[in-house]
Amino acid sequence: MLVGLSIRDVVLIHRLDLEFGPGLTVLTGETGAGKSILLDALGLALGGRAERDLVRRGAERALVTASFAPPPDHPARAILAEQGLAGDAAAGEILLRRSLGADGRSRAFLDDTPVAGQLLRRLGETLVAVHGQHDTRGLLDPAVQRAVLDAFAGAEGAAAALRAAWQAWRSAEQRRRELAAAVERAEREAEELRCRVEELEALAPEQGEEVRLAEARARLQSRERLVAALEEGFAGAEAARERLAQAARRLERVRTLAENELAPSLEALERAQVELDEAAAGLETLRRRIAAAEDSLESIESRLFALRAAARKYRVSVEDLPELLQATRAELARLEDGSAGLAAAERAAAEAEATFRAAAGRLSALRAAAADRLAAAVAAELVPLRFERARLEVALEALPEADWGPEGAERVCFLVATNPGQPPGPLARVASGGELSRIMLALEVVLARLDPTPTLVFDEIDAGIGGATADAVGERLARLGRDRQVLVVTHAPQVAARADHHLLVRKCVEAGVARVEVEPLGPAGRRQEIARMLAGSEVTEAARAAAQSLLELAGRA
Numbered sequence: 001m002l003v004g005l006s007i008r009d010v011v012l013i014h015r016l017d018l019e020f021g022p023g024l025t026v027l028t029g030e031t032g033a034g035k036s037i038l039l040d041a042l043g044l045a046l047g048g049r050a051e052r053d054l055v056r057r058g059a060e061r062a063l064v065t066a067s068f069a070p071p072p073d074h075p076a077r078a079i080l081a082e083q084g085l086a087g088d089a090a091a092g093e094i095l096l097r098r099s100l101g102a103d104g105r106s107r108a109f110l111d112d113t114p115v116a117g118q119l120l121r122r123l124g125e126t127l128v129a130v131h132g133q134h135d136t137r138g139l140l141d142p143a144v145q146r147a148v149l150d151a152f153a154g155a156e157g158a159a160a161a162l163r164a165a166w167q168a169w170r171s172a173e174q175r176r177r178e179l180a181a182a183v184e185r186a187e188r189e190a191e192e193l194r195c196r197v198e199e200l201e202a203l204a205p206e207q208g209e210e211v212r213l214a215e216a217r218a219r220l221q222s223r224e225r226l227v228a229a230l231e232e233g234f235a236g237a238e239a240a241r242e243r244l245a246q247a248a249r250r251l252e253r254v255r256t257l258a259e260n261e262l263a264p265s266l267e268a269l270e271r272a273q274v275e276l277d278e279a280a281a282g283l284e285t286l287r288r289r290i291a292a293a294e295d296s297l298e299s300i301e302s303r304l305f306a307l308r309a310a311a312r313k314y315r316v317s318v319e320d321l322p323e324l325l326q327a328t329r330a331e332l333a334r335l336e337d338g339s340a341g342l343a344a345a346e347r348a349a350a351e352a353e354a355t356f357r358a359a360a361g362r363l364s365a366l367r368a369a370a371a372d373r374l375a376a377a378v379a380a381e382l383v384p385l386r387f388e389r390a391r392l393e394v395a396l397e398a399l400p401e402a403d404w405g406p407e408g409a410e411r412v413c414f415l416v417a418t419n420p421g422q423p424p425g426p427l428a429r430v431a432s433g434g435e436l437s438r439i440m441l442a443l444e445v446v447l448a449r450l451d452p453t454p455t456l457v458f459d460e461i462d463a464g465i466g467g468a469t470a471d472a473v474g475e476r477l478a479r480l481g482r483d484r485q486v487l488v489v490t491h492a493p494q495v496a497a498r499a500d501h502h503l504l505v506r507k508c509v510e511a512g513v514a515r516v517e518v519e520p521l522g523p524a525g526r527r528q529e530i531a532r533m534l535a536g537s538e539v540t541e542a543a544r545a546a547a548q549s550l551l552e553l554a555g556r557a
Contacts, residue, residue: 009059023500024481034516046124153370186335381442384472
């Protein structure tokens with residue numbers, strides 16, 4: 001619960017230190033006394049919005065410290081442990097501190113450790129729940145009505161699961177649509193790619209082929225000079241062979257005349273003939289091969305033409321044609337594989353949709369089961385609030401699938417009939433401001449029973465009611481105070497009379513400077529303040545007697 005609140009230089013508060021006890025605590029005072037400033041200061045310590053107007057004029061900064069003593073198993077302690085900030089706060093008090101400079105800059109502290117303002121907000125949401133008099137406007141919002149029903153049904157987890165399932169379905173459906181569009185484009189592009197692959201595969205370009213072909217063509221283009229030289233060399237070899245043969249024949253006829261002297265020469269001539277035969281054969285072979293290469297030159301030039309034509313067609317270099325072929329094959333394979341990917345995406349989307357439908361069904365069942373119970377619980381609270389003729393209905397309207405969303409498959413709507421025989425209609429059209437306040441109060445009382453937050457703050461939620469209705473409000477707030485700490489800003493003496501603790505807020509002017517003070521009231525002070533609330537500015541003995549009677553009836557005298 002909230003143990004203490006220390007405020008320095010907030011609006012009209014110079015220096016204020018308050019202590020709070022268990023049960024029901026009321027804060028009273030004349031209109032404009034500064035009760036809202038206290039709540040603004042508490043909200044600042046809880047991580048609320050920091051506005052420079054909260055800093056007292058002339059002060060450099062405002063400082064608020066709220067001290068809490070939650071039980072050991074409270075969620076706030078788990079948050080501290082998660083942040084590695086438990087320390088002495090693991091079992092003792094938790095101090096939330098906020099400073100706000102006149103320049104609008106704020107700092108947040110847990111005990112004396114600087115922390116992010118978001119951490120104060122997380123902790124504050126687990127420690128204090130604030131219900132304001134203006135919350136009735138939110139009750140007209142269908143989103144608020146849905147949240148109220150989910151809270152009453154204990155369906156927050158199911159609602160969170162539904163939102164996650166919706167997001168997963170949307171993501172899967174988006175992926176399916178993207179792949180479907182890609183497959184459609186692929187069907188248009190695939191035929192063109194197939195033709196390209198077929199053409200390039202038939203061409204079969206090789207890396208470096210253009211250079212090799214160009215070099216071969218250059219060699220073949222100079223073959224005429226080479227062939228002429230080969231023919232001339234072959235003819236010379238043939239003539240030399242013939243003359244050698246003649247010389248050998250003549251010498252052979254006179255060999256017997258000089259056997260020993262001619263033998264070496266005849267052998268040399270024989271060897272020369274063999275060498276000439278080999279030379280002639282080699283020249284003839286080369287000449288014939290080059291002559292036969294005439295057709296190869298044509299094929300080389302044809303090949304070069306085909307390669308360069310393909311390169312111009314696809315706007316790449318001849319050198320890049322092999323890479324283009326591989327890239328086209330890969331693109332075609334990707335496009336053809338897109339159908340398989342689309343099938344997988346369609347299965348994933350169908351599974352995500354089924355998960356969402358199941359989650360929506362579970363949440364719908366929880367809402368349907370809780371709708372009548374919520375209406376009955378509110379109706380029971382409306383009776384002592386002198387609104388027994390009102391009938392609240394919690395309607396669930398099934399939505400068409402096109403309107404399904406992260407909040408479910410139905411619209412939650414609070415309908416009310418304020419008079420017998422009147423058909424129920426939306427709150428905004430049927431309920432007046434006072435009636436709406438009482439319905440809101442009944443809802444707050446019903447939901448407060450479910451709220452695990454140890455400290456509940458009600459800011460003038462009883463505005464506009466009095467008499468027995470106000471007494472019924474006070475009785476219910478006191479009943480809440482048996483299990484939780486309840487702080488109430490009120491103008492109703494019937495509510496104030498039922499409090500366990502009473503704080504009087506008043507504005508004083510000293511030396512032309514206004515300041516807010518808070519006084520804890522004892523029995524006599526309570527009687528005087530409740531008498532003022534009953535009678536107004538002039539407190540009479542009759543008002544004091546009436547105040548005493550209220551205190552006695554509430555068991556607080």
